[in-house]
Amino acid sequence: MNAVLRGRVAAGWASNACSLPTFHLYQTEYPEIEPEGRTLAEACDRLLHFLVRAIEFACQVPRRPPLRLALVDVRAFDPQRRNRP
Numbered sequence: 001m002n003a004v005l006r007g008r009v010a011a012g013w014a015s016n017a018c019s020l021p022t023f024h025l026y027q028t029e030y031p032e033i034e035p036e037g038r039t040l041a042e043a044c045d046r047l048l049h050f051l052v053r054a055i056e057f058a059c060q061v062p063r064r065p066p067l068r069l070a071l072v073d074v075r076a077f078d079p080q081r082r083n084r085p
Contacts, residue, residue, distance in 0.1 A: 008027060008028050008029070008070075008073040008077075009025065009026070009027055009028070009073055009074060009077040010025070010026055010027075010028055011023060011024065011025045011040060011043070012024045012025075020038070021038075022036045022037070022038065023036060023037050023038070023039060023040045023042070023043040024036045024043065025037075025040070025043040025044055025047050025074075026047065027047070027051070027070040027073055027074055029066065029069075029070050030051075030054075030067075030070055033050050033051065033054065035047050035049075040079055041078070041079050041080045044074065044077065044078045044079065044080070045078075045080075047074050048071065048074055048075065048078070051067060051070055051071045051074060052071065054067050055067045055068060055071065
């Protein structure tokens with residue numbers, strides 16, 4: 001099952017070798033960065049981590065603003081942040 005959530009973040013799930021669900025999450029501008037996790041929140045945390053690392057290691061300054069916008073989209077989607085007071 002795949003779904004595009006909030007228009008800019010796509011999520012999907014599949015079963016791994018042990019028949020346990022794994023969630024995949026990616027920002028639509030950067031589909032090559034697609035972490036997975038046991039829960040949607042775990043996959044979202046990993047995607048945030050990968051995007052922060054991509055910003056830190058971007059060797060060209062013009063590449064950083066689009067990555068920052070992707071980071072904002074994922075932070076807005078993050079299910080853990082939405083449940084916090």
